[in-house]
Amino acid sequence: MTTALKLLAAILPHVAFDGWSDGAFVAAADDCSMPIEEARAVCPRGAADLAVLFHTEGDAAMVAALQSADLSEMRFRDKVALAVRLRLDAVTDKEAVRRGSALFALPHMAPVGAKLIWGTADAIWTALEDTSEDVNYYTKRATLSAVYGAVVLFWLGDDTDDGQATTDFIDRRIENVMQFETFKAAINNNPLTKPFAGALGRLTSHIKAPSAAPDDLPGSWNTPR
Template sequence: MQQDDTTQDTGQQGDIRDQLLDAALMHVAFDGWSETTFRAAVEDAGIDPGLARAICPRGSVDLAMAYHRRGDLAMAERLKITDLTGMRYRDKVALAVRFRLEAATDKEAVRRGATLFALPQHAADGAKLIWGTADAIWTALGDTSEDGNWYSKRATLSAVYSSVVLYWLGDDSPESAATWAFLDRRIDDVMRVESFKQQARRNPLLKPFMIGPDWLAKQIKAPKARPEDLPGSLG
């Protein structure tokens, strides 16, 4: 019975956090993800300040992280109902990144979040969020890798996603057409690297140089409990 109570409390906390987040978004454009925004959200949502602080100990930082993760969930849900049959894998990845950006309906909230997580004291949180987005995309696309490829896929996609977000924030082209073209170029760059690696493995002259890296990649294991935790383990 205690387990049910805990689950219920967790759900209630999530509901309250969502209320605070929805209220905060009305203020982020003016005050950023700041203490001023958090206090205004608490007042607007009619939440007890002590309860709000218990759920979001770091105030607007926790709300900014919740906003980012809300976008990850929206992207994953949209992918679930999208027919990806017959699509190339690179196109699936590109589509997932596009869905993730389109889930961010408030560009100014993203811009303010980028500013927040660029601060040294919050940089680790920002990196964790980007890694979480990359993991959410690969998981939604059915990635089953369990060795070093688990990390390399997410690290590469994290870099792609970060650059595309920054481009998108400054893009004023109709329907973000320039951003989608930039995204395609970045994905193509990654695919060229992967193609080179595959060719190197088949080339008698280059194959010996790939043995060591390939062996090491097989020894690295993906984390089992919390995918966002690093560095995993050596098996």
Template sequence: MTTDPSFETGTDSADLRARLLQAALPHVVFDGWSQATFEAALNDSGINPDLASLACPRGAVDLAVEYHRQADARMRDALAQEDLSGMRFRDRVAHAIWLRLQLCDREIVRRGAALFALPQNAAIGARLVWETADSIWRALGDRSDDINWYTKRATLAAVWSSVVLYWLGDDSDGQQATRDFIDRRIDDVMRIETLKARLREAPLVGRMLSAPLQILSRIHAPWGTPEDLPGRLKGASK
């Protein structure tokens, strides 16, 4: 029987990735999320290369993923400590987006954007954008369990993507231009939601949409962990 080396040393993959990431960050601004950065992290951390390959089979790509997910986790923790009850909901979303930006280094994110723009990394890049949108909605108390679970995250994922691209090129004082950009994007979303509500209330449109809406009403949010991205039909077995 083969024994996992990480078990023998008393470390798990999450701990190894965290240690490698901390060692890699000073190198990312110079070499990007590259093999050179990964090797430098190995040298600086002193972690066994075999253990590192188990924790990060894709090398620096896995470290970039870890960086993104750590920022999502810090955002969720920070929002859990705040009292947002006095804010309008659209302002809570804007606050969460701005907070998430402030929890990462812009140059490191720039390097990550270049990495996930590569065709071979596009799928995981899209997944991370979705995860950030999901993290924001969950942190703000979203309890939707129908098609809205998907539409909310898809809409916010599009907003998040555009905000990050704008933020990367923002040289305004205090990055106020980015904050204004966030407000405009959220206002656009709110106008779309208002229009959708009015259309549903219109008698003719309501009759036209009744059959599609009945089908969509059978779609539910994923059960279990956030990794279960596909939806399920009501009554379907797990």
């Protein structure tokens, strides 16, 4: 287990009471018998870095569960719904997510939170072997990001024992996405709207999916592990 993961395991009991705060971070370092200077060298942003790590570890667990699931007989919408459900199942501490939602709602952390949700949507589409290389790459992830964000908020307020209310909510939101995709297809195939769709397609034809790039460029911030 890496130093960052040790700190993450140590901070979770404190997050329930103190949130993803500096006090919780100091307590986690103390629990690990780690000098605070060493802990800050691993996590320069302190608890915020551990909150990010908590989220990305959940994404990794979701991808692993999705890859081991039998999806052969499932409709695509059901695959997406399963992925969202598996992402929630990967959460080891619901209160940590609740506290994280408060952290990433702060103005200076909102871009980080948005990036994390986008990362979850991207992880789902990548695990489901999405091959989009044009503007659809972005629209799929943007739509699923909105769905996932709404699902998390609903799930945080779902007190049912079996989580069926959340499952039903996921199904409704995925159905909304599929209705939107059907609407897009109808516009592209309707003789009245096809010229407009074609013009829009030509306008967006230069938008391409991002290619692999180094993650250590100036200005980037890598999650400690």
